[in-house]
Amino acid sequence: MTRLHVFDxxxxxxxxxxxxxxxRHLGTFEVADAVERAWNAGQLTDLQFWEAxxxxxxxxxxxxxxxxxxxxxxxxxxxxxxxxxxxRGEHIAVIxxxxxxxxxxxxxxxxxxxxxxxxxxxxxxxxxxxxxLQDKVDITLGLLADLGLSEDDCTAYGDSRxxxxxxxxxxxxxxxxxxxxxxxxxxxxxxxxxxxxxxALGRDLVPS
Numbered sequence: 001m002t003r004l005h006v007f008d009x010x011x012x013x014x015x016x017x018x019x020x021x022x023x024r025h026l027g028t029f030e031v032a033d034a035v036e037r038a039w040n041a042g043q044l045t046d047l048q049f050w051e052a053x054x055x056x057x058x059x060x061x062x063x064x065x066x067x068x069x070x071x072x073x074x075x076x077x078x079x080x081x082x083x084x085x086x087x088r089g090e091h092i093a094v095i096x097x098x099x100x101x102x103x104x105x106x107x108x109x110x111x112x113x114x115x116x117x118x119x120x121x122x123x124x125x126x127x128x129x130x131x132x133l134q135d136k137v138d139i140t141l142g143l144l145a146d147l148g149l150s151e152d153d154c155t156a157y158g159d160s161r162x163x164x165x166x167x168x169x170x171x172x173x174x175x176x177x178x179x180x181x182x183x184x185x186x187x188x189x190x191x192x193x194x195x196x197x198x199x200a201l202g203r204d205l206v207p208s
């Protein structure tokens with residue numbers, strides 16, 4: 001029997017936010033960091049957040065985005081974990097509220113499917129283009145249905161409030177440096193910066 005492994009990105013695979021990593025590489029870090037802090041403090045809506053940060057990347061080329069992705073603060077062991085999952089005939093999905101144009105680059109590291117907010121510089125964001133907490137649940141359930149799997153065949157990895165609804169739905173969940181709001185909803189908790197160790201805890205949740 002195969003399995004589905006669902007990973008959050010920001011704060012889970014990535015030590016921080018993709019928006020900040022992009023802006024750091026493109027020379028607009030201070031503005032992006034201020035917007036990120038205001039959003040985390042509840043001072044901006046999701047739509048206002050994207051309206052503020054998308055113009056910061058207006059002139060970014062694909063090569064510059066590739067370079068920002070490569071230079072970002074990823075935790076250790078992502079390609080190795082993805083390779084082990086694929087070698088077992090299991091499936092990998094990354095679901096993030098960050099821009100899909102950034103998230104999808106994880107397919108180059110072995111992810112089968114990636115999902116993110118449908119936002120791009122130069123196009124005004126809309127509410128419908130943003131990936132929500134409920135979308136994480138709906139996407140996961142849809143993938144399980146497509147694969148002919150049950151919720152018990154899924155392990156989720158996350159770190160924060162964006163993962164709360166998914167963690168409340170699934171039994172096999174791994175919190176990676178989780179915030180307080182998620183910690184009590186995790187089956188197991190990993191503190192550190194190596195996905196291989198967090199993945200080992202996730203495998204221990206599955207009966208042999």
